[in-house]
Amino acid sequence: MTRGGPVIAVDGPAAAGKGTLARKLAEALGLPYLDTGLLYRAVGRLALDAGQDPAQPAERFAQALTPEDMLRKDLRLPDAALAASKVAAQPAVRAALVETQRRFAARQGAVLDGRDIGTAIFPDADVKLFITASPATRTLRRFLQSGGDPAAPDAQTQLQAMEDALRARDEADASRDSAPMRVADDAYVIETDTLDAQAVLAEALRFTRERLVAARG
Numbered sequence: 095m096t097r098g099g100p101v102i103a104v105d106g107p108a109a110a111g112k113g114t115l116a117r118k119l120a121e122a123l124g125l126p127y128l129d130t131g132l133l134y135r136a137v138g139r140l141a142l143d144a145g146q147d148p149a150q151p152a153e154r155f156a157q158a159l160t161p162e163d164m165l166r167k168d169l170r171l172p173d174a175a176l177a178a179s180k181v182a183a184q185p186a187v188r189a190a191l192v193e194t195q196r197r198f199a200a201r202q203g204a205v206l207d208g209r210d211i212g213t214a215i216f217p218d219a220d221v222k223l224f225i226t227a228s229p230a231t232r233t234l235r236r237f238l239q240s241g242g243d244p245a246a247p248d249a250q251t252q253l254q255a256m257e258d259a260l261r262a263r264d265e266a267d268a269s270r271d272s273a274p275m276r277v278a279d280d281a282y283v284i285e286t287d288t289l290d291a292q293a294v295l296a297e298a299l300r301f302t303r304e305r306l307v308a309a310r311g
């Protein structure tokens with residue numbers, strides 16, 4: 095381990111519960127936490143603010159990103175997710191954000207969640223987790239998380255629209271040429287359809303501790 099602490103990569107598709115897990119994992123291990131999706135969401139937002147189609151070259155927004163941009167309240171909205179996915183497909187945008195992510199973990203190590211942490215940003219991460227669930231489960235979680243009412247008369251229509259958007263984003267993230275989302279060869283996959291957040295954390299912690307102890311020899 096050449097860094098100041100371990101690097102834990104938490105990758106997976108949209109709304110799989112990566113953020114919740116990564117935050118709790120970081121807390122349990124006493125490590126800093128970075129939600130790398132926020133970087134792409136913020137770049138997408140800046141493109142939208144400028145009246146630009148996020149599919150058009152957005153490198154300049156990535157280069158101009160400030161810590162304040164990451165704190166905006168509108169980064170979690172669905173239009174920011176879609177814009178994020180569009181700017182994230184651009185190699186120049188990804189290249190502009192690599193160093194920020196690597197530097198974040200340099201001093202103390204870190205837990206980072208995203209799509210390409212274990213494959214492209216930290217191929218040598220100490221621990222790699224890939225968190226996933228079926229599209230239906232992930233859609234329902236995101237629906238409830240965003241205040242959706244399952245008893246609303248149009249709940250089924252809303253859920254279907256959300257699932258379509260989520261599948262389209264997963265497809266775009268997994269099929270792009272630049273650092274596509276994929277399971278790293280040495281990642282530990284946790285299927286969370288039948289696990290609650292506490293059970294996912296327990297499983298992730300068990301695996302992480304085992305790996306860290308083994309690495310210490």
Ligand code: CDP
Nearest residue numbers: 107108109130131134178179182208209210
């Ligand atoms: O919260 P959710 O899983 O829906 O998305 P997110 O993690 O905030 O990421 C939003 C979008 O940013 C993704 O759909 C990806 O296109 C992109 N992203 C990426 O390409 N690489 C990362 N390390 C993180 C996010």
